Amino acid sequence: MSVRGAIFAQFQEVAHRQDRCLSVLRDDTALNDTGLDSLCFAIIVARLEDDLGIDPFSMPEDFPFPGTVGEFVSLYEHALECTTPS
Amino acid sequence: MYDTLLECLGAARYDRRPRLIAPDCVYGAWDLLENAFLDAEALRGCSVLVRTRTQTATALALVDLDGVARRLILCPPELTRRQILDAAAIGEVDAVVTDESSGSSQIPQTSVYAVSERPAMARAAPLPPINTEWVLMTSGTTGTPKLVVHSLSSLSSAIGRNANEADERLWGTFYDIRRYGGLQILLRALAGEALVLPGPDETQAQFLQRAGALGITHISGTPSHWRCALVCKAERLIGPRYIRLSGEIVDQSLLDKLKTFFPSAMLVHAFASTEAGVAFEVTDGQEGFPEEFLRDSHAEADIRVENGTLCVRSNGAAARILGGERAIRRPNGFVDTGDAVEQRDHRFYFVGRKDRTINVGGNKVHPEEVEAVIAKHPDVEMARASMRRNPILGAVVEAEIVLRAVSKADTEGDATQDILDFCKARLDRHKVPAFIRIVTALPLTAGGKMDRNHV
Numbered sequence: 220m221s222v223r224g225a226i227f228a229q230f231q232e233v234a235h236r237q238d239r240c241l242s243v244l245r246d247d248t249a250l251n252d253t254g255l256d257s258l259c260f261a262i263i264v265a266r267l268e269d270d271l272g273i274d275p276f277s278m279p280e281d282f283p284f285p286g287t288v289g290e291f292v293s294l295y296e297h298a299l300e301c302t303t304p305s
Numbered sequence: 306m307y308d309t310l311l312e313c314l315g316a317a318r319y320d321r322r323p324r325l326i327a328p329d330c331v332y333g334a335w336d337l338l339e340n341a342f343l344d345a346e347a348l349r350g351c352s353v354l355v356r357t358r359t360q361t362a363t364a365l366a367l368v369d370l371d372g373v374a375r376r377l378i379l380c381p382p383e384l385t386r387r388q389i390l391d392a393a394a395i396g397e398v399d400a401v402v403t404d405e406s407s408g409s410s411q412i413p414q415t416s417v418y419a420v421s422e423r424p425a426m427a428r429a430a431p432l433p434p435i436n437t438e439w440v441l442m443t444s445g446t447t448g449t450p451k452l453v454v455h456s457l458s459s460l461s462s463a464i465g466r467n468a469n470e471a472d473e474r475l476w477g478t479f480y481d482i483r484r485y486g487g488l489q490i491l492l493r494a495l496a497g498e499a500l501v502l503p504g505p506d507e508t509q510a511q512f513l514q515r516a517g518a519l520g521i522t523h524i525s526g527t528p529s530h531w532r533c534a535l536v537c538k539a540e541r542l543i544g545p546r547y548i549r550l551s552g553e554i555v556d557q558s559l560l561d562k563l564k565t566f567f568p569s570a571m572l573v574h575a576f577a578s579t580e581a582g583v584a585f586e587v588t589d590g591q592e593g594f595p596e597e598f599l600r601d602s603h604a605e606a607d608i609r610v611e612n613g614t615l616c617v618r619s620n621g622a623a624a625r626i627l628g629g630e631r632a633i634r635r636p637n638g639f640v641d642t643g644d645a646v647e648q649r650d651h652r653f654y655f656v657g658r659k660d661r662t663i664n665v666g667g668n669k670v671h672p673e674e675v676e677a678v679i680a681k682h683p684d685v686e687m688a689r690a691s692m693r694r695n696p697i698l699g700a701v702v703e704a705e706i707v708l709r710a711v712s713k714a715d716t717e718g719d720a721t722q723d724i725l726d727f728c729k730a731r732l733d734r735h736k737v738p739a740f741i742r743i744v745t746a747l748p749l750t751a752g753g754k755m756d757r758n759h760v
Contacts, residue, residue, distance in 0.1 A: 258665070261666070262701060262739040264695065265693060265701060276697065
């Protein structure tokens, strides 16, 4: 599964488990408008750490905090590139 | 109250009933008074580390050395060599008493004395007793053990009242007698009741079988001990009329299970700690304790709730920590137990250790509170909640769960989902475990409590 696919799957799974109504996810959707709250994001980040083996929020590189769904996905894509030897 | 264990035994010199029942030997008050099991006089005024393989040998050494040694340090089993060396250094140990034949104490500057489970010599007329410090090690942390100083009188302050009553009591305990909970039962036995001591290699099931055959009437342990005992079908092996729980939070589901399996037993849960002593006993079969305990002036201990934690003032509190900076008692005599409580209706409920709180984005969560809810689920045998670090909220809650053998769920996934839904209906959102793992067993510490250091 692509990184984007893994992330979207977790958005849906966590929204379902947390009884949240998930908005339609587009790249320019603000994270605040996804219908998810900070607890949901905390769980998503932890689940993605288990899935993808990385947690960009705890990495020493100074990534800018994402504001939109697109930025959230690119953060993970970029972090994965940094950790995968080319 | 007696000054020494020998005086206490002497009060019942002609009572022929057994006091200590070991796997291959029985000791009555008379046997303990007439015989010595080690050369105690050689240790007069010494600081002595008691480190034996069997609990019986420690019990006999305590009878011989109380009032003779300056300090008795009780070594629970499963200490590392490093911890023993640390304890010996902090306790300024002069001598080691052991039942092992290896010869060397492995501790620098100390001599070794043997204690035997068979009488070693006739007991000489005792010299005037000195005040012996009894030092217990607390479990919990894996580092340097904490050495808690008691006296025979602080240790036995909660006992006198029930001892020597007409009803004959035969105790068993899941605690090791070298820890506070077990030592309480040993002292009861020496004060007129009786105790079945486990052998060093006996499994819990073997011990229960022997204790059951001997007809034990009273038995004590931690809630974790009892959960394990129910897994090994303790109800088929023993038929006690009194069950005592202490050392950890007691939840209603465990009380209810015990009531089902031991319908005729009186269920008592007590609050006690090595530092604070025994504070109170709850006998109504309900978790928590009634608020009148805070007003009860005739109880042995005064209790109050300060900043949400239970504080206790009693004669059972320890005197001090050896080598420690921190005083045990506050100037007003109260010991802060560090156990957080919450009041609902007219009852207080334990919610967890104050120093174990998980902070989920500013919301406090006690792992014990989460565990208590999970344990109410019919498919759950045991649960452990812990912290998982999280970059967004600082931490989230995760839980490991042992399912009951008779779990109705078809798959682990079904069980997990069902337990999550169960938690969601009963806990605030941030307290619901973000992760649940099904495991086959959860580790206990050597002291019989849920092991929270090895997550």
